Amino acid sequence: MPVPLIVCEAPLKALPESLLVGVSGGVDSVALLHALVRTGRKPVVLHFDHGWRTESGADARRVRALAEHLGLRHVAGKMPPTAKLHREAEARVARYVFFARTAQRLGISHLVLAHHADDQVETFLMQLLRGSGAAGRGMEPVSKRAGLVLHRPWLGVWKKQILTYARCHKLEWREDATNTDTRHRRNLIRLRVLPYLQKQIGQPVAINLLRAAEIFRAESEWLDGLCAMMADQQELTVKDLRGTPLAQQRRTILRWLQGWSVKDISFADVEAVRGLLENNIPAKVNLSAGRFTRRRSGKIFME
Amino acid sequence: MPVPLIVCEAPLKALPESLLVGVSGGVDSVALLHALVRTGRKPVVLHFDHGWRTESGADARRVRALAEHLGLRHVAGKMPPTAKLHREAEARVARYVFFARTAQRLGISHLVLAHHADDQVETFLMQLLRGSGAAGRGMEPVSKRAGLVLHRPWLGVWKKQILTYARCHKLEWREDATNTDTRHRRNLIRLRVLPYLQKQIGQPVAINLLRAAEIFRAESEWLDGLCAMMADQQELTVKDLRGTPLAQQRRTILRWLQGWSVKDISFADVEAVRGLLENNIPAKVNLSAGRFTRRRSGKIFME
Numbered sequence: 001m002p003v004p005l006i007v008c009e010a011p012l013k014a015l016p017e018s019l020l021v022g023v024s025g026g027v028d029s030v031a032l033l034h035a036l037v038r039t040g041r042k043p044v045v046l047h048f049d050h051g052w053r054t055e056s057g058a059d060a061r062r063v064r065a066l067a068e069h070l071g072l073r074h075v076a077g078k079m080p081p082t083a084k085l086h087r088e089a090e091a092r093v094a095r096y097v098f099f100a101r102t103a104q105r106l107g108i109s110h111l112v113l114a115h116h117a118d119d120q121v122e123t124f125l126m127q128l129l130r131g132s133g134a135a136g137r138g139m140e141p142v143s144k145r146a147g148l149v150l151h152r153p154w155l156g157v158w159k160k161q162i163l164t165y166a167r168c169h170k171l172e173w174r175e176d177a178t179n180t181d182t183r184h185r186r187n188l189i190r191l192r193v194l195p196y197l198q199k200q201i202g203q204p205v206a207i208n209l210l211r212a213a214e215i216f217r218a219e220s221e222w223l224d225g226l227c228a229m230m231a232d233q234q235e236l237t238v239k240d241l242r243g244t245p246l247a248q249q250r251r252t253i254l255r256w257l258q259g260w261s262v263k264d265i266s267f268a269d270v271e272a273v274r275g276l277l278e279n280n281i282p283a284k285v286n287l288s289a290g291r292f293t294r295r296r297s298g299k300i301f302m303e
Numbered sequence: 304m305p306v307p308l309i310v311c312e313a314p315l316k317a318l319p320e321s322l323l324v325g326v327s328g329g330v331d332s333v334a335l336l337h338a339l340v341r342t343g344r345k346p347v348v349l350h351f352d353h354g355w356r357t358e359s360g361a362d363a364r365r366v367r368a369l370a371e372h373l374g375l376r377h378v379a380g381k382m383p384p385t386a387k388l389h390r391e392a393e394a395r396v397a398r399y400v401f402f403a404r405t406a407q408r409l410g411i412s413h414l415v416l417a418h419h420a421d422d423q424v425e426t427f428l429m430q431l432l433r434g435s436g437a438a439g440r441g442m443e444p445v446s447k448r449a450g451l452v453l454h455r456p457w458l459g460v461w462k463k464q465i466l467t468y469a470r471c472h473k474l475e476w477r478e479d480a481t482n483t484d485t486r487h488r489r490n491l492i493r494l495r496v497l498p499y500l501q502k503q504i505g506q507p508v509a510i511n512l513l514r515a516a517e518i519f520r521a522e523s524e525w526l527d528g529l530c531a532m533m534a535d536q537q538e539l540t541v542k543d544l545r546g547t548p549l550a551q552q553r554r555t556i557l558r559w560l561q562g563w564s565v566k567d568i569s570f571a572d573v574e575a576v577r578g579l580l581e582n583n584i585p586a587k588v589n590l591s592a593g594r595f596t597r598r599r600s601g602k603i604f605m606e
Binding site: 209216248 | 488491503506522524548550570
């Protein structure tokens, strides 16, 4: 089997047998669906219509036809009519709500997504440059979200390899015209920033960033494991937390705030809560959406 | 005291009393020297002449005059005549050899350097884009090198703040003409890449990168502590290492190889040594400069 085919199919071997797969109709997800079927699985095809493009109804019909052609079950969803279109964050939430509901209804909790190495590099670079509370680490190959187990087996596979795979198998897909619109930050990173960096630095920048993301991701997983015991408690114990390294304090606080579903946690929020470990400052920290934490009798509480 | 003055002087308070300080004659190190004297210290001024510029002799004379004016001891060094000029790496080595010898001769092991937040962002971004074995984490605020303890108290202070400080105190310094030469990669990052990213992303990119570097740096310190026990052994024990998380295996191997002074350790080297933990592959890994590791009787050896 030629290399791109091995590269694309090998990471699918470890996936569970019973699966949902998100298929937009673009080359990545069409190739993923094909590869899943070739490994002997019969995934349920989920398509979500964001209503972003005039031809999005045509995408939905094509994906349904493809599923029927492959003899696979197919479920379609679309943005609720009240939603504000073009809001990426809102569309993402609506898409995951659709995925989670369908998963529950069908009793299949594993969802495979076609995110690949180029997506991972773009995500990692965006997180780093935009600044995020935990610094950027890219996407997880396996993660949990709203009762779903998300699998991204292609985070180590480059778009170029997926295209080769799709051409080898004579697959048909639709190009998404919004992929070239640099008003979307992700497209800007892909089409302008990464080529610029590559040219200026004279090094395979995307490969280096993918490797860095993988190093940080694996370390993050390890560190989360070390923090879980403290971060999963109702309250943080000042004395225990004070005895841990700086980075462990930060990460425990971040995970603890996330556990309480605090939104938009910034690095400054984490550092402010960490300030509660000192004795001589006011023992209250304001967070987003009117929530706050307080230190009392050697414990840090969420209120 | 105006804010830039506090920002520049506060981080110096925690430094030891007896110090060496590296002074090139540029604004950063001249301001650092001034601030150190203002905190009541009498550091020994070290100047290293790289011979890069025709006027570098003038720099050396100015730094000596400045030290004499402040009543401070002064030691000058220069590149050995056999060295290849313009080789940044070689110059760095020669500089640290000079620093280390002087430290030993004077019996003062603490050296303060004027690296600042802009330097840190540039270093971090270069490491990320060029790809380094441990992924980028920037410079350490305190580190050890060849018997020296290096202090970089200004990694959180921006160049702009140092300039304000220098102007407030009416300091005199020399502009380094090589700072605008974009053939040097660091200058390229500072003068082109960072302004470009700032413009494209529309966010305070340098601030976000500095924060990410600080998060990763603190985590790195924590992880190194967790790996020290295994990494400081003569051999790695396969069974023990196999029982640790992926990232711990990687980092333990990296630190162990560094402990054996292996040069140019790439991520691929680390992964190859990690491959020795599996049973079914050839039990030898080649490293740089003809060195290699081997697995035998459940241990990994350096040979």
